[in-house]
Amino acid sequence: MAEAAAEIDQALEVLIPPPDGPEAKLFEAMRYATIGGGKRLRGFMVLEGARQFGVARDAALRTAAAIEMLHAYSLVHDDLPCMDDDELRRGKPTVHKAFDEATAVLAGDALQANAFYVLSEADTHADPGVRAELCRGLARAAGPRGMCGGQMLDMLAEEAGEPLEEAEIGRLQLLKTGKLIEFAAEAGAILGKAPPQLRHAFAAYGRDVGAAFQIADDLLDATASAEETGKRTGKDAAAGKATLVGLLGIPRAQAQAERLAAQAAGHLDALGERADLLRALARYAIARRS
């Protein structure tokens, strides 16, 4: 994963060039938000998925970088004072703290646009059908029936102050983080023009890893320190936020994350040993300490 993260960082360096001209501040903020941070879980999934189908490394890296841009934009906006109001992200000040609020809004907006720009460019794939499909998949994962819808549910739940039921929490998290992870897992199969049943297998893998990852995130929030995770912890309980950990308790939530990780790995049975790294990723998602 560290190797993949370094390669993705190199791709981001090229795709968000160092600033020149009077609008330098915008490019600086975009680079600050994306380069040199994060686990690159989503990007790693793209690269490993694409490897199963012999996709050219450059195409896979551009796609991975685009999805990481989209993810980074969502973090920048989620951290805004009017949203979760966070000051620490990936071990450094959030974008609106390091720059200012207007720049954070704009950098997020520009990262979203740039993600689509990268996916739609001919350099990413010679087949325009693949490029259109990538744009469609990213747009669906990012829009009101994906990430934005999930963040809305999250804000509303916090406002209402009433505990959500297990199914509601599941839906919230599927939208907020699951859809993009699902797309990251599927993107390699799209790039490789895989048959529908394999595409669906990768999507199902992504969905389960995403759900397991989210529970693990909530477990870390409940049990780890800010030094370990690089972001403020204990904030879910403090905010009365609806999580499966809060609802089920730590041991049952842990068991469910393990069940989901095993189920994720099972979706890739047809691929044999080639998919071992993706199976390992499902285990890592729940074993990590940051």
Next chain:
Amino acid sequence: MAEAAAEIDQALEVLIPPPDGPEAKLFEAMRYATIGGGKRLRGFMVLEGARQFGVARDAALRTAAAIEMLHAYSLVHDDLPCMDDDELRRGKPTVHKAFDEATAVLAGDALQANAFYVLSEADTHADPGVRAELCRGLARAAGPRGMCGGQMLDMLAEEAGEPLEEAEIGRLQLLKTGKLIEFAAEAGAILGKAPPQLRHAFAAYGRDVGAAFQIADDLLDATASAEETGKRTGKDAAAGKATLVGLLGIPRAQAQAERLAAQAAGHLDALGERADLLRALARYAIARRS
């Protein structure tokens, strides 16, 4: 234009369906920001451009609606307290006033994603190459070398408090509003798979109309009332904002807008009478009072 605006509104009604489910508030805010307001200058350009090439009405309407979604998102974010801090837009309270700040950020984000979703769907055009090209064009117009870059320049100029030179103002406005209007003018030709020289003619037309439109906007800000325009006026001078009107004075700015509108019309000479409505639009852009 009123007919086209009504058709575009109908398309938006379908593409952003009335809300159901717990995330209703997000869809409501997206609809509030897009439906039933605005001149639909960009959408009208798409429809008229597409008509030149015999493009199916539904394809043109979807593309027009997508570009209007993108435009609406930019207004929602520009009006935020951390940006231009505006309370009135299209004659009604801005989204963060009618809802709240978090919802305004999210509705804008979701509208951007939705614009790309609409352009990338097979319903918009059977040819995936056209869909990929539309996504690429929109992403470039919206990103850091387009709208977001222009808004950054605008904020920085206001912060610096130093007057910009004419060329700097021109570049700021080309990025902030010109690039999207240019793409709106070009989109019909993309949908119609027009030869490059016609595509470029439409883009040049859009660039000039966009520049003329911006000067007209600044003239309205200097001379019209909020009742006429449906938004706060006199704010450029109050904010010491860099505009060509401030730099050249009203008569010379007016003359330049007229020159640009005539130049815009000239780009469409090859199309003959068919393009009369687009030529009339160039005149309207500078003659309007709202």
